[in-house]
Amino acid sequence: MIINYASLDFSSNHRTEYAYMLEGYNKEWMSNGPVTTATYTNLDPGKYVFKVKAINPEFIGNPQITSLPIRIIPAWYQTLLFKILFITAISALLFSLIRWYYLARLRKQRLEYEKLLAVQTERQRISAEIHDDIGAGLSGVRLLTELTKQKAENPELKSEIEKIYSSVSDLSGKMKEVIWSLNTDNDNLENLLYYIRRQGEQLFENSPIELAVQLPEQIPDVNLKGDLRRHIYLAVKEALHNTLKHSSANHCTMSINVAGELLDISVSDNGKGIRSTDHHNFSNGLRNMQKRMKQIGGNVRIENMNGTQVDFTIPLKETS
Amino acid sequence: MTTISIVEDSPVFQDALVKIIEESDEFAIADIYSSAEEAMEISVHKPDLAIVDIALPGMNGIELIRKLKARPLPTLFLICSLHDDDDKIVTALESGASGYILKDSTAAQIKEALLEVVRGGAPMSPYVAKRVISFFKSQN
Numbered sequence: 368m369i370i371n372y373a374s375l376d377f378s379s380n381h382r383t384e385y386a387y388m389l390e391g392y393n394k395e396w397m398s399n400g401p402v403t404t405a406t407y408t409n410l411d412p413g414k415y416v417f418k419v420k421a422i423n424p425e426f427i428g429n430p431q432i433t434s435l436p437i438r439i440i441p442a443w444y445q446t447l448l449f450k451i452l453f454i455t456a457i458s459a460l461l462f463s464l465i466r467w468y469y470l471a472r473l474r475k476q477r478l479e480y481e482k483l484l485a486v487q488t489e490r491q492r493i494s495a496e497i498h499d500d501i502g503a504g505l506s507g508v509r510l511l512t513e514l515t516k517q518k519a520e521n522p523e524l525k526s527e528i529e530k531i532y533s534s535v536s537d538l539s540g541k542m543k544e545v546i547w548s549l550n551t552d553n554d555n556l557e558n559l560l561y562y563i564r565r566q567g568e569q570l571f572e573n574s575p576i577e578l579a580v581q582l583p584e585q586i587p588d589v590n591l592k593g594d595l596r597r598h599i600y601l602a603v604k605e606a607l608h609n610t611l612k613h614s615s616a617n618h619c620t621m622s623i624n625v626a627g628e629l630l631d632i633s634v635s636d637n638g639k640g641i642r643s644t645d646h647h648n649f650s651n652g653l654r655n656m657q658k659r660m661k662q663i664g665g666n667v668r669i670e671n672m673n674g675t676q677v678d679f680t681i682p683l684k685e686t687s
Numbered sequence: 688m689t690t691i692s693i694v695e696d697s698p699v700f701q702d703a704l705v706k707i708i709e710e711s712d713e714f715a716i717a718d719i720y721s722s723a724e725e726a727m728e729i730s731v732h733k734p735d736l737a738i739v740d741i742a743l744p745g746m747n748g749i750e751l752i753r754k755l756k757a758r759p760l761p762t763l764f765l766i767c768s769l770h771d772d773d774d775k776i777v778t779a780l781e782s783g784a785s786g787y788i789l790k791d792s793t794a795a796q797i798k799e800a801l802l803e804v805v806r807g808g809a810p811m812s813p814y815v816a817k818r819v820i821s822f823f824k825s826q827n
């Protein structure tokens with residue numbers, strides 16, 4: 368905004384000077400020398416009063432002030448209505464963006480959860496079906512084989528049937544292990560430890576070795592996935608099996624402890640220890656145990672003093 | 688001779704049980720059922736003994752025993768199941784079963800269990816007996 372002004376001064380000395388102020392913008396008078404324009408830029412919309420006075424040294428007395436009221440009308444984008452609308456629009460946009468983001472995330476989580484649930488349900492269904500149908504069928508075949516074996520008189524035939532019998536028994540046992548690891552109801556530490564105890568007791572049921580199992584008094588509530596459970600169980604089973612087959616012991620202790628996030632399982636017997644003659648059998652078993660421990664980030668240590676002691680140390684926290 | 692009915696949905700296992708019973712002099716087959724619903728007939732035919740599976744299509748074996756036991760019936764029940772979890776064992780025995788054996792028992796063990804039921808005993812597979820004892824221990 369440029370304002371031109373001039374005093375009606377017709378003297379020739381041209382010594383008239385001006386001062387002006389814009390009330391509402393300037394706080395004090397601005398001396399402007401002999402210049403007869405005042406320039407303002409970027410004035411906010413509103414009401415102002417432009418005041419100007421001429422000062423001539425030859426004139427004594429109060430100079431007269433001339434006023435010009437000015438009203439600057441706001442541009443459309445400066446109106447309150449526009450501002451309110453603008454802020455509302457931006458807020459609405461931000462809100463819907465955030466809402467969309469959360470909804471999308473929620474939808475993704477729900478999809479993943481549904482997928483997980485579907486997998487779990489399917490695992491339950493498969494394990495229940497295998498358990499009931501194939502399990503009962505295998506048990507039936509095993510019994511029929513047993514009855515046939517009793518009737519067979521030919522020793523060669525008897526031994527063949529015996530082979531079938533032990534294969535079916537073996538299959539039946541393995542199938543039970545698969546069902547156990549498939550069933551998501553079993554995905555916890557408590558179940559694993561009870562299962563290990565049970566399988567241990569069954570393994571030693573008809574053997575001359577007495578098995579004592581010590582479980583922790585309080586088993587912490589820890590979630591364990593099927594494959595982790597399976598690796599731990601099979602590694603411990605291998606250790607128990609070694610004791611059963613090769614130790615010639617009469618006592619075996621399996622003691623299980625949970626310290627913080629570490630599971631400690633130790634299997635010790637009072638047998639003959641590992642002799643160089645058993646080395647082949649033993650190294651196979653050891654390799655299996657080591658392989659399993661490696662897969663789950665655990666460790667196996669073997670001591671050969673007054674019998675054999677196998678120590679498993681397994682981190683319970685998932686590393687993946 | 689002791690008459691025995693079988694409630695079992697697996698044809699192979701049914702067959703095996705029939706053979707065990709037929710080959711023994713002490714027992715005779717009464718009826719064979721594939722579901723608990725059919726086996727409600729036990730209350731009419733009144734066999735001396737019934738071998739009952741737990742996992743059956745429809746009503747389960749425990750429910751069947753509970754229903755039949757609600758009537759005056761001379762029949763004794765022996766559970767023969769794959770399930771060996773504590774709650775199945777306990778509820779089966781509570782429902783009125785005389786014994787509980789697992790399907791991985793040998794033919795000789797099954798026959799011995801049948802004889803024991805007849806003698807008034809309560810036969811259990813070694814693992815089942817252990818679970819029952821630890822169940823009572825945990826109750827104290």
